[in-house]
Amino acid sequence: MMSDVAIVGAGLMGTAMAWPLTDNGHHVRLVGTHLDGEIITSCLENHYHPRLRRRLPANVQPYYIDHIAEALDGVDVVVSGVNSLGVHWIGRTLSPFLKPGMKIIAVTKGLEATAEGDLRILPDVLADELPSALRDDVAIAAIGGPCIAGELAGRRQTCVYFASRRADILPGLRQMFKTPYYHIFLSTDVVGVEVCVALKNAYTLAVGLAAGMLERLGGPDEAGAVNYNPAAALFGAGAKEMARLVQLLGGNPNKVNSLPGVGDQYVTCAGGRTVRLGRLLGKGLTYAQARQEMAGETLESAFVIAQIARALPTMEERGLIAHDELPLLRLLCRLITENAPADVPFDNLFHDDI
Amino acid sequence: MMSDVAIVGAGLMGTAMAWPLTDNGHHVRLVGTHLDGEIITSCLENHYHPRLRRRLPANVQPYYIDHIAEALDGVDVVVSGVNSLGVHWIGRTLSPFLKPGMKIIAVTKGLEATAEGDLRILPDVLADELPSALRDDVAIAAIGGPCIAGELAGRRQTCVYFASRRADILPGLRQMFKTPYYHIFLSTDVVGVEVCVALKNAYTLAVGLAAGMLERLGGPDEAGAVNYNPAAALFGAGAKEMARLVQLLGGNPNKVNSLPGVGDQYVTCAGGRTVRLGRLLGKGLTYAQARQEMAGETLESAFVIAQIARALPTMEERGLIAHDELPLLRLLCRLITENAPADVPFDNLFHDDI
Structure with a gap:
């Protein structure tokens, strides 16, 4: 079944996720952050990502951050492609557009220390930014494992884990992203992976x-x-x-x-x-x-x-x-x-x- | 306390062991196998090891295999520097010269399958070649861990494990080999290391x-x-x-x-x-x-x-x-x-x- 998927964050890793998605027939809406303006301009004008140094697949529609409402309209799955400095931002930015049943899958790498000295994994930090009414109804997953973005976009053999505390969403996410070159293993050990x-x-x-x-x-x-x-x-x-x-x-x-x-x-x-x-x-x-x-x-x-x-x-x-x-x-x-x-x-x- | 130590096998790794030993003041007798004739000739004539591309330390005396009796006379510790194809040979070759209390420490890498389909670690294969009367009195140890021979001889920071079932011999061996660049950890988990x-x-x-x-x-x-x-x-x-x-x-x-x-x-x-x-x-x-x-x-x-x-x-x-x-x-x-x-x-x- 083909879907519309949004990727928010048009850096290397976020954008690279467009390859397995579009190879599976999905339509990708690639939303740049405030820092990705020039990238999105290039993507819109030439369908070319200057940092990945590749033409985007045909089924990718680039969006400036100002048009995020339009980009997220009707999507079921959102890829968070921001880095660790953007994890609070992405939670707050997505919040107004989230609906029960939506899924967020994050490529972000990092840990965050609380004032009390606890180390928290970033999917949990992201979850805390979501409206409390939605926290149980929007599932969060994370991707871990060795994946150079440029190689994924080059369709090199790549193995990763998709991890979430919500075991029920994982098989569907794998179905959506897996290709003959992108091999996905599932885990509920989010802490281990993250x-x-x-x-x-x-x-x-x-x-x-x-x-x-x-x-x-x-x-x-x-x-x-x-x-x-x-x-x-x-x-x-x-x-x-x-x-x-x-x-x-x-x-x-x-x-x-x-x-x-x-x-x-x-x-x-x-x-x-x-x-x-x-x-x-x-x-x-x-x-x-x-x-x-x-x-x-x-x-x-x-x-x-x-x-x-x-x-x-x-x-x-x-x-x-x-x-x-x-x-x-x-x-x-x-x-x-x-x-x-x-x-x-x-x-x-x-x-x-x- | 300075000792005479024999290294049998003048390949890269065996020979490299001469650096920490001589830096600690020990005298090294470097015995080439039948395959090391040209190396020993170079070592004798120019005190230069052609494969390591280095001059040997001063306190290294090279020996052809024919003079192994002389080389092993009076030594307490023998380094086995052969590769996995030489493990039976080194056991048989050393046997006539071994005395109770001697120690063999091996750099050899490998496993050997028995006719019954058991995989055996090479220190055990070596031990089986020793005269049964001596097996309890000659202790065997093995070296594991990341060590490029040319870097050890270049006195690069190197960490390794010395492993033996005979815990009693390990501290003495560490004392003999350890230097400010050769860091040795001890283990009785010979199987794990090997x-x-x-x-x-x-x-x-x-x-x-x-x-x-x-x-x-x-x-x-x-x-x-x-x-x-x-x-x-x-x-x-x-x-x-x-x-x-x-x-x-x-x-x-x-x-x-x-x-x-x-x-x-x-x-x-x-x-x-x-x-x-x-x-x-x-x-x-x-x-x-x-x-x-x-x-x-x-x-x-x-x-x-x-x-x-x-x-x-x-x-x-x-x-x-x-x-x-x-x-x-x-x-x-x-x-x-x-x-x-x-x-x-x-x-x-x-x-x-x-």
Whole structure:
């Protein structure tokens, strides 16, 4: 059955969702946020997305944010394509147009600390922005797992999880999005999937440190040795700590040793802003200096680390974590919130078991 | 306390162990196997290791295999630096020279199937080659974790596990090898560490398939999309299956989501023969064709997969694994033992949990 689906947020990942949807015969209404004006102009004028560097599929209709009412009229499913800085905004923006039975599926990555020091997953943050009368009647799902937007739009083989506490909506969403190249697994472990989605950005920054440490050493030595050994230790330590955090927040730690955790971390380590920020910090720049060097770029990894840094002391006071746990995460917090140097505690990343 | 330590096997990894040892003041006797004659000649004439492309540390004395008796005289610790094809040989070769209280620590990666279809870890295979009178008196340990030999020799930050069923010998071995760049964690979970060490080669071959699949597609598309999404799905599926196998063979599956499993798999995926073999298979070559293209190279990943292929049917008959478990490993077995095509079962790599 063909439907009209709205995607709100015309960045890379939101827009890429148009490919599986239109390949399945659905009509997509692509709504840019206030930040996406130029993208929408290009989409309207040339049917071309300048950041994805692709022509849009035929069945995509672009909309400026001013026309969101028209774009959402009669749709059953809304894809939230905003990043973590837009999660409150999207909840408030969608609210006037939501009707019972509608579904929101979000690609957003992140965690948010409350004033009390609780870490919350973003689907819950989004839900809190919805009118209370609708909260039980509008179901929210989230997408996790390794998915580079440009590859999804290139119809590369991609595996992801669709997660929601509302098991009843998941099979229908899969039916709507799945294609021979987009493989969807379903989970009610929203916390497991979402904590992985958020933390892989934090721990990929850690892996990036190794490349910067190599630059600080002057690059490859005379025999060509680079710095994969420390990168791999940091990757492994990140996976281990991620599982601990998933467990702490009430998810299934097995999600880490699978697609949403290490699978996603693997692809994130392949490049991009997070690795670049890690490299600058590993090279010896403070976060303040690195941020200047990357002025104008949204650093979601730093954002999620800052949120965690707000929650960690409370979690420790409550006895949820011990003082010597999560040494790598604590380093990341010091890097981002205290401009501390990138002194990796290699001797503490793992433990004896004898 | 300074000691004399023998390293038998003058390949990359065995030889690299000379750096932490000599940095700690120990004297190293580096014994080449029959295959290492030219390496030893270079080491003797120029104190230069041609494969590591480095001058040896001062306190390394090279020996041809014919002089192994002299090399082992008076040593307390022997490093086995051979690969999986040499594990029976090293046991038989060392046997005449072993004395009660000696320790063997192995860098060898692999698993071996028995005629009954049991998969055995290589430290146990080595132990079986020792004279029965000595088996309780010569302790065996193994090294696992992400360690590129050239980086260890370049004194890059490296984290590894030393594993042995004999907990009493581990602290002494750590004392002997640990340096400010070589960080050693101890474990009595030999099965956990060794199964990770072996399987990361198998599953890295799987990750390599994605690069070959990209070549088969004609390379990056007009917008630059490559094939990280499938690589990441394969990486995640490998980690998940690896944990299942560790558990089946009696190890702690938490070793996977840590340094020896995903940490080691991460560094192995960065390049080398295993990735290259996977790429050729992903491109569409049969294993027989790929082996021709890589003639003369030791393909340890194919070797371990072939061993597993011998054991899987028996494990299934015994009810240890279900028919639909381990889909990626089964593909790897078909690739290597049946020259099957690389049709990745993406829809079966993970499962719903709702």
